[in-house]
Amino acid sequence: MPELQRGEEANSTIGENSHFEGSFAVKGAIRIDGKFEGEALIVDKVFIGPKGKVKTNIKASSVVVEGILIGNVQAKNRVLLLPTSRILGDIHTPELIIQNGTILKGSCIISHDFEQDAKELILSLYNSE
Numbered sequence: 001m002p003e004l005q006r007g008e009e010a011n012s013t014i015g016e017n018s019h020f021e022g023s024f025a026v027k028g029a030i031r032i033d034g035k036f037e038g039e040a041l042i043v044d045k046v047f048i049g050p051k052g053k054v055k056t057n058i059k060a061s062s063v064v065v066e067g068i069l070i071g072n073v074q075a076k077n078r079v080l081l082l083p084t085s086r087i088l089g090d091i092h093t094p095e096l097i098i099q100n101g102t103i104l105k106g107s108c109i110i111s112h113d114f115e116q117d118a119k120e121l122i123l124s125l126y127n128s129e
Contacts, residue, residue, distance in 0.1 A: 016051055032067075050084050057089075072106075074114065 011028030014020050018034035029045040032052040041058045048054050052067035062077045065085040073079055075093040083101030092109040111118045 010045075010047065014052075016049075048085075063093075076114075 010031035012026050012030045014030070014032045014034040014036055016033045020034070020036045020038075022038045023040045024030075024036070024038060024042070025040075026043040028043075029047070030041075030043050031047045031049060032054055033049040034051075035053045037055045039056065041054070041056045041060075043058070043060050045062050045064075046058060046060050047064045048067045048069055050066045054068065055070040057071045058069075058073045058075075060073075060075050062079070063073055063075045064080045064082065065087060066082040067084070068086045070088045072089045073087075073091045073093070075091075077093070078095040078097065079091055079093045080097045081087065081099060081102040081104065083099045085099075085102045085104075087102070087104045088106060090106045090108070091104075092111070092114065094110065094112040096108055096110055098104065109118050111121070113121065
């Protein structure tokens with residue numbers, strides 16, 4: 001599946017002057033240019049626009065952040081942090097792209113395996129003969 005890019009169509013949109021609260025599950029892609037706060041955002045693809053403000057944990061295939069995100073991200077394919085992104089939270093994904101200008105405070109786990117702890121995996125590989 002192609003990654004959600006700037007200008008790509010989304011199934012759902014939270015517009016610039018909109019505010020949504022709660023848990024949100026979307027089949028397909030969502031673009032957030034307004035404000036979203038909640039316990040969880042479960043979606044295939046999410047794009048947080050430059051004026052978007054999101055405070056939730058995200059589970060998705062791919063995530064593109066250009067605005068503000070407070071919360072943890074678990075992405076199956078990729079996370080792309082554009083120069084104006086501001087993130088406070090942990091990221092777990094197999095591919096992380098951070099462009100110059102991003103501000104990120106949190107830990108990052110780069111791994112395809114969401115079940116096994118990365119530290120345990122690395123130590124077991126180190127200790128194997």
